[in-house]
Amino acid sequence: MSIKEELLHSMGATEEDYNPGDYIFRESGSPQFYYQVVKGDVKLNNYNTDGKEFIQNILTNEDAVGESMLFTEKPYPINAIALTKCTIMKVCKTTLFSYLALHPDIYIEVCKSLSERLYRKFVLMQKISSHNAAERLKEVIEMMKKEQENQERYSFEVPLTRQQLASLTGLCIETTIRTIKKMERDKILHIKNRKIMF
Numbered sequence: 001m002s003i004k005e006e007l008l009h010s011m012g013a014t015e016e017d018y019n020p021g022d023y024i025f026r027e028s029g030s031p032q033f034y035y036q037v038v039k040g041d042v043k044l045n046n047y048n049t050d051g052k053e054f055i056q057n058i059l060t061n062e063d064a065v066g067e068s069m070l071f072t073e074k075p076y077p078i079n080a081i082a083l084t085k086c087t088i089m090k091v092c093k094t095t096l097f098s099y100l101a102l103h104p105d106i107y108i109e110v111c112k113s114l115s116e117r118l119y120r121k122f123v124l125m126q127k128i129s130s131h132n133a134a135e136r137l138k139e140v141i142e143m144m145k146k147e148q149e150n151q152e153r154y155s156f157e158v159p160l161t162r163q164q165l166a167s168l169t170g171l172c173i174e175t176t177i178r179t180i181k182k183m184e185r186d187k188i189l190h191i192k193n194r195k196i197m198f
Helices: 005-010 067-071 093-102 104-128 133-145 162-169 173-185
Strands: 014-018 023-025 033-039 042-047 053-059 079-082 086-092 190-192 195-197
Touching: 005 033, 005 086, 033 067, 033 093, 053 162, 067 093, 067 104, 086 093, 093 104, 104 133, 133 162, 133 173, 162 173, 173 190
Parallel strands: none
Antiparallel strands: 014 086, 023 079, 033 086, 042 053, 042 079, 190 195
């Protein structure tokens, strides 16, 4: 979901800069703000009891961050961490809700966006439940590529590291690296300057 920056500014939004590795919010924190990425990349993640990271999503320019949690009285179940240098807009939750109450058309857009994100999450869960590592990776990369205009073969540069792909698909890093090499041999993808082209 994306709310126009001018609207956010009219609600009193502030802009904050984050460096890679900085937390925007932490798991168990109380949702008090609406966050939207102006520029940069943010990962939503959590860790299991063994400390293994699981990436829930990667967000970029104009994406809202953790907005669904504003509609519950529950703490964040995830962390939001800057992957790159980021600028994030934030608006107080009560201010946003007051604005939405006065502008039902924007409220409907918020609901549509949340529904779309939930739909994509269900599709992703279905795709990564496969036991076949190549199928998991291929499906996740295909989902990312669908959002690009150019659909030609090897035209999409996967914006994630191998570690991030592993964390996103629930695979270990060794399996991910080995599977990507095999996928290249099978001409499913192409490696160019260490970047994965799909």
